[in-house]
Each structure stands twice: as structure tokens, then as C-alpha cells.
Amino acid sequence: MIGRAALVLLLIVAEAGAAELRSGYDDAGPQTRATQDDDTVNPGFLWVQQGAALWSQPAGAAGTSCASCHEISAMRGVAARYPAFDTALGRPMTLDQRIEQCRTERQKASPLPPEDDTRLALSAYVGLQSRGMTVRPRTDGPMRPFLEAGRTLYMTRQGQLNLSCSNCHDGLAGQRLGGALIPQGHANGYPLYRLEWQGMGSVYRRIRNCLTGIRAEIYPPDAPELTALELYLAARATGLKVETPAVRP
Amino acid sequence: MARVLLKIPRTVRKGESFDIRILIAHPMESGQRRDEGGQVIPRFIINRFSCLYNGELVFEADLFPAIAANPFFEFSAVAVNSGRIVMRWVDDAGVGQTETADIVVT
Numbered sequence: 442m443i444g445r446a447a448l449v450l451l452l453i454v455a456e457a458g459a460a461e462l463r464s465g466y467d468d469a470g471p472q473t474r475a476t477q478d479d480d481t482v483n484p485g486f487l488w489v490q491q492g493a494a495l496w497s498q499p500a501g502a503a504g505t506s507c508a509s510c511h512e513i514s515a516m517r518g519v520a521a522r523y524p525a526f527d528t529a530l531g532r533p534m535t536l537d538q539r540i541e542q543c544r545t546e547r548q549k550a551s552p553l554p555p556e557d558d559t560r561l562a563l564s565a566y567v568g569l570q571s572r573g574m575t576v577r578p579r580t581d582g583p584m585r586p587f588l589e590a591g592r593t594l595y596m597t598r599q600g601q602l603n604l605s606c607s608n609c610h611d612g613l614a615g616q617r618l619g620g621a622l623i624p625q626g627h628a629n630g631y632p633l634y635r636l637e638w639q640g641m642g643s644v645y646r647r648i649r650n651c652l653t654g655i656r657a658e659i660y661p662p663d664a665p666e667l668t669a670l671e672l673y674l675a676a677r678a679t680g681l682k683v684e685t686p687a688v689r690p
Numbered sequence: 691m692a693r694v695l696l697k698i699p700r701t702v703r704k705g706e707s708f709d710i711r712i713l714i715a716h717p718m719e720s721g722q723r724r725d726e727g728g729q730v731i732p733r734f735i736i737n738r739f740s741c742l743y744n745g746e747l748v749f750e751a752d753l754f755p756a757i758a759a760n761p762f763f764e765f766s767a768v769a770v771n772s773g774r775i776v777m778r779w780v781d782d783a784g785v786g787q788t789e790t791a792d793i794v795v796t
Contacts, residue, residue, distance in 0.1 A: 481697035484760045487715045490693055639718075639759035 485686025492566025501550030520571035568685030591673025600657030627678035630687025
């Protein structure tokens with residue numbers, strides 16, 4: 442009883458404290474920001490280039506390419522409103538899941554693991570079409586229970602270190618862990634090129650790193666927890682701009 | 691064929707210096723890392739890069755394992771004549787790649 446009241450109070454305090462949204466871009470150093478700002482220097486554009494080429498290439502038994510059904514100009518705004526509700530499945534889907542679903546179900550291509558270059562390239566290319574637009578997923582109606590599930594996950598302590606996402610990314614954002622500045626943890630630039638990875642990665646890769654860091658059990662890539670969490674993260678980042686493909690330390 | 695991001699101006703005024711930038715997709719494996727089984731991941735890097743402007747060498751570099759993945763080069767040359775800029779690099783496997791760009795000097 443007291444525990445529940447304390448949780449509600451924590452939610453109010455946490456949400457009130459997050460009034461000023463800071464993208465990871467704002468917390469990165471000047472050289473990192475300069476790398477992101479120049480499309481001819483941003484290594485994420487190696488994947489965007491690949492995605493642009495893949496867009497017109499037939500994939501799978503159906504012999505169709507993405508371009509067979511979609512004008513790339515129609516992808517403008519898509520990444521900004523994902524995760525989105527899929528009526529047929531009765532649950533939200535992330536953009537990455539949607540692209541993979543198109544590949545396997547409509548193009549009849551073989552499934553790929555989440556960090557495969559093809560998936561990252563297509564996500565980066567589609568994500569780029571929304572760059573500069575405001576992150577604004579739908580959170581009402583059928584999305585509500587999934588948003589709440591994501592919020593609960595975000596607020597729940599887990600792992601051997603018994604930390605919740607909120608402990609660091611709401612309560613300690615702006616302070617340091619080891620030498621590293623703790624960002625607010627908005628997922629507005631994915632897939633992104635992380636200097637630590639020396640490569641491109643999805644938000645799932647980043648969340649996996651966090652879970653490893655707090656020594657929690659890692660959700661499998663298709664876990665509903667991850668979609669709910671991604672929905673909450675996108676809702677939490679509403680107001681920031683899409684930065685795909687971002688560059689982060 | 692590694693993907694590249696290339697930035698060279700199309701036209702330059704004679705006598706002016708101009709910047710050439712290229713970012714090359716390459717894992718640049720240092721040879722210091724170990725995989726999950728504890729085995730050393732062998733070294734695999736681009737080890738030499740050169741740039742010729744109308745056949746004349748304007749930039750050359752020997753690379754070593756300290757250079758991070760997807761190496762980025764930025765250097766300048768002075769515009770003399772219109773022609774071709776040829777960048778060439780080779781990695782530890784002996785695989786070479788060439789990128790060319792034409793430049794107009796006014």
C-alpha cells in the first residue's frame with residue numbers, strides 16, 4: 442500500500458523533473474556532434490547508402506523490392522510516429538519489426554537477425570526520411586496498456602545491481618558513471634553509429650548493453666517487453682527531433 | 691567492394707587549395723581483440739592509402755592497427771589542372787580498391 446503510493450509519487454517527481462528534454466546529441470562532445478552533422482563524414486551514412494541500394498533490389502521469393510510497393514518519399518514521417526499500432530496483430534510494432542515483417546511475409550525473404558547489416562541499413566534509410574521531424578508516437582486508445590507496460594518496465598528495478606532505467610536516466614542524468622556523462626537516454630537517433638561499437642547498432646543493441654551493465658537477464662530480440670519499452674521511450678522523447686542516423690560516443 | 695563516403699569539390703579555381711575527404715567502410719581489426727571463445731581475432735586492416743591527382747602523388751599514408759574502424763581521411767591539394775583524382779588503398783588480404791573523381795579547374 443505504502444509502496445504503491447511511493448511509486449506514484451516517484452512517477453510524478455520523475456515526470457516533472459524531465460521537463461527539459463536533452464537529446465544524446467546535446468550531451469555529446471563537439472567533435473562527435475560535428476561528425477553527426479556532416480553527411481559526408483557521418484559513418485552512419487555508409488549504412489544509409491546501403492539501404493538506398495537495397496530499397497530497389499528485389500529480395501526473397503516474391504521477387505519484389507521495397508520500391509515495388511513504396512515510394513521512398515512516402516516514408517517521410519514514418520519513423521517519427523513509430524512504434525505504431527498494428528491492427529491485425531493487436532499490438533504495437535517497432536519500425537525495425539515492421540521492415541522485417543515486410544521482408545519475410547510480403548517479400549518472402551528469409552529472416553535476418555536484428556543486428557544484420559541489411560536490417561540496419563533499411564532502418565537507417567527509412568529513419569533518415571524523418572530526420573528533423575518531431576518524435577510523436579500515438580499513445581492513446583489501444584496503445585495505452587502497452588505504454589503503461591513500458592513505463593512499468595522503465596521504472597522497475599532489476600538485475601543484480603537492482604537498478605531501474607529511471608534511476609540513472611531520470612534521477613542521475615547529467616552526472617557521471619565512471620568517466621561517461623549519463624544522458625537522459627532518448628532513442629531518437631536509432632539506428633546509430635556508436636564510436637564505442639565502431640559500428641552501427643539498433644536500440645535493441647543499446648538496451649542489451651544496459652541490461653548487461655546492471656547484470657539483468659536480457660530479453661530475447663522479439664520479446665514484447667522490448668516493444669513496450671521502445672514505445673515508452675518514444676513517448677518520453679516526444680518533442681525531440683529524429684536524428685537518424687545519429688553518432689554517439 | 692567497400693562502401694565509401696567521398697567529398698571532393700566539383701570545380702575549384704586555379705591556384706586554390708581544396709579539401710579531399712573520404713571515409714572507407716572497413717572493420718580495421720587490430721589483432722588485439724579476442725572472440726567469445728578466447729581466440730585472437732586476427733589483424734585485418736587497410737595498411738596503405740594513396741591519392742594521385744592527374745598521376746601525381748599528393749597524399750600517401752601507411753596505416754597501423756591503432757586506427758579505428760571505418761577510417762576517415764581528410765587532406766588538401768592545390769588546384770593546377772582539370773583532371774582526375776584517384777584514391778587507392780590496399781588491405782592486409784592484398785585486396786585493393788580504387789575510387790576516382792573528376793575535378794574541373796577554372
